[in-house]
Amino acid sequence: MIGRRELFGAAAASVAIAKTLQGDIANAANEVAKASSRAQSADAMKKLAGMQSRGADGRLLRLGTLDLESQQDFTLGFRLMHSKQMRASSVAVFDRVLEAEGLDATTPLTVDQVRELIGKDPAINIASKTWLANQQVTWKTLAGHFHKNSDFYLTEMEAADKAGPGSLVLSPNMTIPEYTKHEIHIQPGGYVGDPFAGHIYHYGTNSFYISVIGHNEQDQVHKGTVARLPLPEDGKVKRILDVGCGVGQYTAALKERFPDAEVWGLDIGGPMVRYAHMRAARLGIGANFAQKLGEDTGFPDGHFDLVTSYIMHHELPADMTRKVIDEARRVTRMGGVYYPVDFNSGGDKSPARQMYQRWWDHRWNNEVWSLEYHTMNFTDEIAKRGFTQVKNAKPALPGFGVRHFVRTA
Amino acid sequence: MAAQDSKRPTYATDAIPSDVKNGLFLGNAALDNVVSCVIAMGAELWSTKRRLLVMQAVMAKKGITSEMIEQYVPTEAEKADWESDRDRFVDLTLGPLADGGFRPVGSNFPKR
Numbered sequence: 282m283i284g285r286r287e288l289f290g291a292a293a294a295s296v297a298i299a300k301t302l303q304g305d306i307a308n309a310a311n312e313v314a315k316a317s318s319r320a321q322s323a324d325a326m327k328k329l330a331g332m333q334s335r336g337a338d339g340r341l342l343r344l345g346t347l348d349l350e351s352q353q354d355f356t357l358g359f360r361l362m363h364s365k366q367m368r369a370s371s372v373a374v375f376d377r378v379l380e381a382e383g384l385d386a387t388t389p390l391t392v393d394q395v396r397e398l399i400g401k402d403p404a405i406n407i408a409s410k411t412w413l414a415n416q417q418v419t420w421k422t423l424a425g426h427f428h429k430n431s432d433f434y435l436t437e438m439e440a441a442d443k444a445g446p447g448s449l450v451l452s453p454n455m456t457i458p459e460y461t462k463h464e465i466h467i468q469p470g471g472y473v474g475d476p477f478a479g480h481i482y483h484y485g486t487n488s489f490y491i492s493v494i495g496h497n498e499q500d501q502v503h504k505g506t507v508a509r510l511p512l513p514e515d516g517k518v519k520r521i522l523d524v525g526c527g528v529g530q531y532t533a534a535l536k537e538r539f540p541d542a543e544v545w546g547l548d549i550g551g552p553m554v555r556y557a558h559m560r561a562a563r564l565g566i567g568a569n570f571a572q573k574l575g576e577d578t579g580f581p582d583g584h585f586d587l588v589t590s591y592i593m594h595h596e597l598p599a600d601m602t603r604k605v606i607d608e609a610r611r612v613t614r615m616g617g618v619y620y621p622v623d624f625n626s627g628g629d630k631s632p633a634r635q636m637y638q639r640w641w642d643h644r645w646n647n648e649v650w651s652l653e654y655h656t657m658n659f660t661d662e663i664a665k666r667g668f669t670q671v672k673n674a675k676p677a678l679p680g681f682g683v684r685h686f687v688r689t690a
Numbered sequence: 691m692a693a694q695d696s697k698r699p700t701y702a703t704d705a706i707p708s709d710v711k712n713g714l715f716l717g718n719a720a721l722d723n724v725v726s727c728v729i730a731m732g733a734e735l736w737s738t739k740r741r742l743l744v745m746q747a748v749m750a751k752k753g754i755t756s757e758m759i760e761q762y763v764p765t766e767a768e769k770a771d772w773e774s775d776r777d778r779f780v781d782l783t784l785g786p787l788a789d790g791g792f793r794p795v796g797s798n799f800p801k802r
Contacts, residue, residue: 551701
């Protein structure tokens with residue numbers, strides 16, 4: 282049994298640890314910088330991370346505090362409830378509005394028609410409001426933690442920037458295009474505007490997956506997608522490019538499936554590729570990351586055997602999507618595979634409920650470019666640009682577009 | 691956000707903010723704000739309850755009784771820490787009451 286004196290003793294010990302933490306962090310960061318092998322580097326990274334985190338659950342470091350972990354647990358729980366009850370509640374009101382207008386839920390509508398309809402009864406929007414409020418809590422609590430402990434997390438990233446086994450290329454002087462600066466998913470700072478964009482995105486999106494596709498805390502969805510990616514006909518995969526890699530879960534999975542290949546993940550978000558590289562280094566995965574644009578990768582012509590991307594194109598304006606496809610064609614070798622994973626697209630009219638969801642997500646979840654993406658026929662755009670679509674291909678990510686292309690021109 | 695840690699390289703730049711806080715979803719900004727508060731309050735309440743569950747589990751293993759908790763007197767440092775945490779709690783849970791949405795839900799993006 283522990284008495285009050287022992288409780289005070291424990292508190293005093295905590296204070297002492299806090300006082301020495303800065304020095305210990307610096308020492309641990311030096312160990313990362315001095316590591317001369319992949320194993321040493323990964324061990325040093327884990328030791329450094331362990332000074333702030335509460336251990337790891339498989340590939341995922343536990344969040345820095347129990348409260349933060351619990352807040353994320355709540356927002357996940359709310360999402361799960363929301364996807365069933367709240368959404369159904371809004372749909373029921375929307376259906377009543379449609380009925381009053383002499384329409385049914387399958388009627389193809391334009392965005393403008395949907396915008397007019399959803400203003401007719403504010404009760405339609407209870408699902409939108411609660412979902413967004415929950416999303417704001419997700420981001421605010423995560424951002425609050427990483428900024429409150431910014432000294433540690435910046436030190437950790439600075440140490441990791443130099444660590445192996447993979448490399449990191451940052452471009453602090455490059456011009457960041459305006460189209461990339463939006464706060465997609467209403468994440469404060471978006472992918473480019475917060476030093477901890479990668480940390481925040483990674484933990485915030487775990488709950489996205491569980492409520493929509495399934496568990497992804499161990500990168501299960503990314504690994505499963507990579508496992509289903511097709512190979513070039515000659516089976517040769519020496520170089521792989523992941524365009525718009527975000528926090529590098531897909532890139533890391535590619536390197537794990539093709540350990541002998543040179544794998545690159547590109548993203549315009551400096552904080553995103555820093556986090557991606559740090560995480561891969563901690564896992565001992567030798568993927569390379571660079572802060573670059575998908576429409577201007579800088580790689581030589583025909584450099585890659587496999588070029589891919591993971592749910593990235595709906596975050597681009599349509600004209601940029603076309604440029605990224607052109608660039609993908611340039612860097613894919615003849616006979617190489619191009620397989621961008623993303624939503625199905627095509628058409629400016631959809632059944633009422635579907636268009637309501639699409640409009641709402643675009644407008645208020647700040648998916649700024651998603652309407653352009655959904656209106657364009659992404660598959661046709663690829664086919665127009667020197668790639669040949671493989672018939673009867675299977676989806677790399679079930680439920681998403683099947684876009685298995687081979688460079689033939 | 692980008693400028694917050696500007697003494698060290700952060701590789702971040704200024705983002706274009708979303709205008710989600712200007713959204714008016716339920717026909718009345720006050721009602722929208724209350725909904726935001728309820729969600730945030732839920733997060734804090736569950737966080738607290740989950741911590742209690744963890745504490746109960748840990749204490750049970752260490753022999754700590756409920757009576758020992760009831761009798762505990764916080765130190766001055768603890769009082770200060772807890773007040774700071776209370777202020778953060780109030781900001782998170784009730785701060786949205788001060789938001790002022792005005793843009794109808796069907797409105798397009800504002801010109802930038």
